[in-house]
Amino acid sequence: MIQEFKFPDIGEGIHEGKLLKWHMEVGDTIQAGDTIAEVETDKVNAELPSPYSGKVIALLAEEGGIIYVGQVLIKVDTGEVGKSQDQTVEPVAEENAGVVGALEASSEVIPASAEGRKQEAAIPPKRKVLATPVARKMAYDLGVDLRNVTGTGPGGRVMKADIAAAAEKTTAGDSEASKPEQKHETKLEAASKDRNQIERVPLSMIRKTIAKKMVQSKHTAPHATAMDEVDVTELVKFRETAKGHFDEDIHLTFMPFIMKAIVLALKKNPKINSSLDDETEEILLKKYYHLGIAVDTEEGLTVPVVRNVDQKSIVRLAKELNDLGQRARNRKLTIDELKESTFSITNYGAVGSIFGVPVINYPEVAIMGIGKISKKPVVIEDELVIRHMLPLSMSFDHRVVDGGDAGRFMNDVKKYLSDPYRLLLL
Incomplete structure (x- = not known):
């Protein structure tokens, strides 16, 4: 039986973290309570213990990447039979297995949040957009329709890089179609040169x-x-x-x-x-x-x-x-x-x-x-x-x-x- 372990809600208003290090690889056999990964949150560094025993068949996040509460991190083949994947499996957590204590895995589906600050047309059932609030705000600011963006994140989630690429593609198309005046092009070139002299340092958690x-x-x-x-x-x-x-x-x-x-x-x-x-x-x-x-x-x-x-x-x-x-x-x-x-x-x-x-x-x-x-x-x-x-x-x-x-x-x-x-x- 295949079990999915999601980044759990560890409380104190923590909604996301950075995956610092995997403690296992695909193909490894693990026991319930084994540390699967180390995560940096905005308050502490936490070790995530596995609630399942079995064989690791998939790691679904990259070291150094941002992960969100409810996101599937790892898939484990527990070897169990006779249970459907929809049935609830009682996770086993070793006492004090992690820095923040025992963590519980959730099998609930986290619904997508609202589409931002403006009302958008209804999304067809077959095209459900998965994106974080930060990504949605970025899309709104850049005028990008999330429904037209192919997400490269876990589960097809639209990432900020996807939105930036879509915005650049749209800008290039608009420029070719409208043939802006030379004066406007000069301003864009000057702005581009300025941006090349700016070092962007992501905010830590x-x-x-x-x-x-x-x-x-x-x-x-x-x-x-x-x-x-x-x-x-x-x-x-x-x-x-x-x-x-x-x-x-x-x-x-x-x-x-x-x-x-x-x-x-x-x-x-x-x-x-x-x-x-x-x-x-x-x-x-x-x-x-x-x-x-x-x-x-x-x-x-x-x-x-x-x-x-x-x-x-x-x-x-x-x-x-x-x-x-x-x-x-x-x-x-x-x-x-x-x-x-x-x-x-x-x-x-x-x-x-x-x-x-x-x-x-x-x-x-x-x-x-x-x-x-x-x-x-x-x-x-x-x-x-x-x-x-x-x-x-x-x-x-x-x-x-x-x-x-x-x-x-x-x-x-x-x-x-x-x-x-x-x-x-x-």
């Missing part, structure tokens, strides 16, 4: 997610930003002394201290540790403290979450930060490690920047930006002294947080960071 999240945040939450500096001279001294008491494998940065200070301040200012339910028009005050820590990776910004920060020591936070940071850069985080944060921190001081205006990690209501610690002349009791100063910038959702709320929260953070002994004793 994670870059697409960052773009969507940033637009959602800026369009939904009215941003306001408060900025200040805190004297961390005593904290700098304390950290230098403390580093000598730990093993070399513990990389003690300032971030664990900043996280502790922020959580203490969040407890005194609960509105900052919340989100807004637009439907019920309620502010959801969170009684737990999960901090998202922005990590700069080659693929783009990733925000792993450190859970229950209020219950962890400085040393444990340092270890978790190091582990999460390394796995974020290697795309080894799980989906659970990227969600449910209640407040986020972005450290642009790590790349030498002083101040910035961070974008809220929606649906949170605030984010703290940390700048580079530097020595500066400061007036204390009418005397000019050199102190270590840490720049802070906090963006907040003005629907929930007012300037006074932000100011009080920032003052509490400053109070704890300026006195490390108070910070560690509370």
Whole structure:
């Protein structure tokens, strides 16, 4: 019996991915739970386990290509008899077989989406167009009728390359028929030369997610930003002394201290540790403290979450930060490690920047930006002294947080960071 394994819906709004690597070839014999492929999504890299045992008879996607939820990836001859292909076969998934957990295969047919933004004539039953929303939009923008395009993708799906080829063919035909004026041809030639000097870099899956999240945040939450500096001279001294008491494998940065200070301040200012339910028009005050820590990776910004920060020591936070940071850069985080944060921190001081205006990690209501610690002349009791100063910038959702709320929260953070002994004793 031939079974088809489709790219499953692994949740968290993931609709597509990039096939990084096949772990088998046509003709191989596999067991249920064996990894068949590695897929890059906009959140994590996931290993897909096979729900079937049998012989691989077809691989229906190419390495490096984009695959979509519901798309058939592989066909397996299970050797079973006496069952029709329409009957439901209970997939067997090995527990924790993949990065994102056990995945279920679906035998349901995914219907084609609507044809775009304009109403088109009914499509004859024998000519059903299969295309992604991105391809449909491209066809609409270029004026290409999808019904006249032969798809080269899986199952006859119309791909962007098919649409581009159809558009080029149409343009060439129109040019020959209309014989455009020389002036118009000159403009086209000039535009073509310009295009030859442009390098096109496809957006990675994670870059697409960052773009969507940033637009959602800026369009939904009215941003306001408060900025200040805190004297961390005593904290700098304390950290230098403390580093000598730990093993070399513990990389003690300032971030664990900043996280502790922020959580203490969040407890005194609960509105900052919340989100807004637009439907019920309620502010959801969170009684737990999960901090998202922005990590700069080659693929783009990733925000792993450190859970229950209020219950962890400085040393444990340092270890978790190091582990999460390394796995974020290697795309080894799980989906659970990227969600449910209640407040986020972005450290642009790590790349030498002083101040910035961070974008809220929606649906949170605030984010703290940390700048580079530097020595500066400061007036204390009418005397000019050199102190270590840490720049802070906090963006907040003005629907929930007012300037006074932000100011009080920032003052509490400053109070704890300026006195490390108070910070560690509370």
